[in-house]
Amino acid sequence: MHPPIATSAPAIPNTTSSVPTTVPLEEIEIDFAEFMVLDQPVDLAVYPNDPARYFAEKPGRIRRVIIEEGLPTVIGTPTLDFSSTITSGREQGLLAIAFDPDGWLYLGLGDGGSGGDPLGSGQDPTSLLGSMLRIHPTPSDYETEPGPFARQGGRDEIWATGLRNPWRFTFDRLTGDLWIGDVGQDRVEEIDMVPFAMLAGTNFGGNLHEGDRPFGSASSETLTLTEPIVVNGRNQGVSVTGGVVYSGSAIPRLVGTYLYSDFSQGWVRALRQEAGALTENTQLAKSVGNVAAYGQDHEGEVYIPTHGGQVLRLVAG
Numbered sequence: 001m002h003p004p005i006a007t008s009a010p011a012i013p014n015t016t017s018s019v020p021t022t023v024p025l026e027e028i029e030i031d032f033a034e035f036m037v038l039d040q041p042v043d044l045a046v047y048p049n050d051p052a053r054y055f056a057e058k059p060g061r062i063r064r065v066i067i068e069e070g071l072p073t074v075i076g077t078p079t080l081d082f083s084s085t086i087t088s089g090r091e092q093g094l095l096a097i098a099f100d101p102d103g104w105l106y107l108g109l110g111d112g113g114s115g116g117d118p119l120g121s122g123q124d125p126t127s128l129l130g131s132m133l134r135i136h137p138t139p140s141d142y143e144t145e146p147g148p149f150a151r152q153g154g155r156d157e158i159w160a161t162g163l164r165n166p167w168r169f170t171f172d173r174l175t176g177d178l179w180i181g182d183v184g185q186d187r188v189e190e191i192d193m194v195p196f197a198m199l200a201g202t203n204f205g206g207n208l209h210e211g212d213r214p215f216g217s218a219s220s221e222t223l224t225l226t227e228p229i230v231v232n233g234r235n236q237g238v239s240v241t242g243g244v245v246y247s248g249s250a251i252p253r254l255v256g257t258y259l260y261s262d263f264s265q266g267w268v269r270a271l272r273q274e275a276g277a278l279t280e281n282t283q284l285a286k287s288v289g290n291v292a293a294y295g296q297d298h299e300g301e302v303y304i305p306t307h308g309g310q311v312l313r314l315v316a317g
Contacts, residue, residue: 022253022272023253024280024282025257025270025271025272025280025282025284026282028251028253028254028270028284028317029316029317030251030254030268030284030285030314030315030316030317031314031315031316031317032285032288032304032312032313032314032315033312033313033315034310034311034312034313035072035303035311035312035313036065036072036074036311037309037310037311038055038057038063038074038305038309038311039057039058039059039061039309040057040058040059040292040307040309041055041056041057041058041292041293041305041306041309041311042056042057042058042292042293042305043055043056043293043295043305044056044293044295044296044297044303044305044311045295046296046297046298051066051067051298052064052065052066052075053065053066053072053295053297053303054079055295055305055311057078058292059083060081060082060083060084061078061080061081061082061083062078062079062080062081063075063078063079064076064079098169098170098171099171100134100171100176100178100196101171101176101196103136104134104135104136105134105135105136105137105142106132106133106134106159106169107132107133107135108131108132108133108163108166108169108180109128109129109130109131109132109133109163109166110129110130110163110164110165110166111129111130111163111164111165111206111207112129112130115185115186116185116207116215116216117130117164117206117207120207121207122161122162122163122164122205122206122207122208123161123162123203123206123207123208125149125152125153125154125155125158125161126153126154126155127155128155128157128158130161130162130163130164130206130207131157131158131159131160131161131163132158132159132160132161132163132166132169132178132180132202133157133158133159134147134157134158134159135157144156144157147159147200148200148201149161149201159199159200159201159202160178160194160199160200160201160202160203160204161202161203161204161206162202162203162204162205162206162207162208162225162226163180163182163204163206164182164183164184164185164206164207164210165182165183166180166181166182166183166242167181167182167183167239167240167241167242167263168180168181168241168242168243168260168293168294169181169242170242170243170244170245170294171196172245172247172258173245173247173296173300174245174247174255174256175195175196175245176195176196176197177193177194177195177196177245178192178193178194178196178199179191179192179193179242179243179244179245179258180192180193180204180242181240181241181242181243181260182204182206182228182240182242183239183240184210184211184234184240185210185215186234187210187211187213187233187234188210188211188212188213188231188232188233188234189211189231189232189234189236189237189238189239189240189262190211190212190228190230190231190232190240191228191229191230191240191242191258191260191271192204192226192228192229193229193258193273193276194226195276202226203223203224203225203226204225204226204228205220205225205226205227208220208223208225209225211228211231212227212228212231229271229273229276229277229278230271230278230281232262236262236265237262237263237264237265237267238262238263238264238265239262239263239264240260240261240262240263241260241261241262241263241291241292241293241294242260242294243258243259243260243261243294243302244258244259244294244295244296244302245257245258245259246258246259246300246302246314247296247300248296248299248300248301248302248314249299249300249301250301250314250315250316251314251315251316254270256272257270257271257272258270258271258272258273259284259294259302259314260294261288261291261294261304262291263290263291263292263307264290265287266286266287266288266289266290266291267283267285267286267287267288268283268284268285268288268291268304269281269282269283269284270282270284288304288306288312289306289307289308289310289312290306290307290308291304291305291306291307292305292306292307293305301313301314302314
């Protein structure tokens with residue numbers, strides 16, 4: 001295995017032992033403070049031994065932001081700028097990546113179809129589409145290890161499959177568990193969670209299931225599918241934005257809780273689970289705008305980039 005490389009989720013001390021007695025989520029009050037305004041921010045990453053926050057902007061720029069005299073400050077020209085080489089309309093542009101606890105880079109790819117996965121990517125282990133990819137970047141390319149779908153003729157890059165549009169995924173800094181917000185077709189939105197040790201070979205069911213219900217006429221009886229932990233009907237939202245597991249200190253009672261949103265309705269919800277079973281799923285805020293992403297700084301505090309440009313910081317209510 002390759003040695004760990006710089007990650008967007010640096011290791012932090014396990015704070016589980018210091019978490020106060022669990023209280024119901026409905027009793028936790030939160031608020032939001034404006035951190036700064038950028039051009040369509042879509043993601044946030046931090047790196048070990050670097051105090052800066054790196055924000056990705058959808059037009060194709062990465063901005064380095066530091067705190068000077070208590071205020072966020074954009075440093076000079078963009079750290080990276082390939083706005084002239086990509087298109088950024090609708091669901092195009094610079095989106096997101098994540099590193100696992102071992103330092104491998106993960107990329108979440110949609111199925112590439114206009115609707116209903118016409119390419120059949122979700123269950124095709126020879127197609128990178130509709131999958132969670134795991135690679136190790138090198139200066140000129142990338143490397144892989146033998147993948148869990150190799151015996152089926154699958155690509156080594158594919159570590160999990162059966163996704164439609166994984167709009168935001170993250171590794172829990174405390175446990176390593178993978179969380180995904182997968183945008184549905186036209187009936188439901190879903191949140192998926194799989195323990196890190198069980199991730200290799202996971203099939204989330206895409207193009208056979210939409211959320212917790214069958215999709216299309218193909219049978220899934222011979223497959224082992226990972227069911228979503230949360231399924232929201234279209235009366236609750238139309239485009240899920242996956243979030244993060246809170247691991248900061250500003251709101252101690254929220255530690256270990258997963259936060260997520262809906263892009264169109266803008267609410268903020270929190271959920272808890274035990275052994276993969278949902279125990280709480282509570283709305284903490286009604287609307288904070290078009291939530292494009294969630295991110296965390298070195299201390300595990302949460303930031304919410306919105307499509308309108310505002311970056312919000314989660315604070316205690």
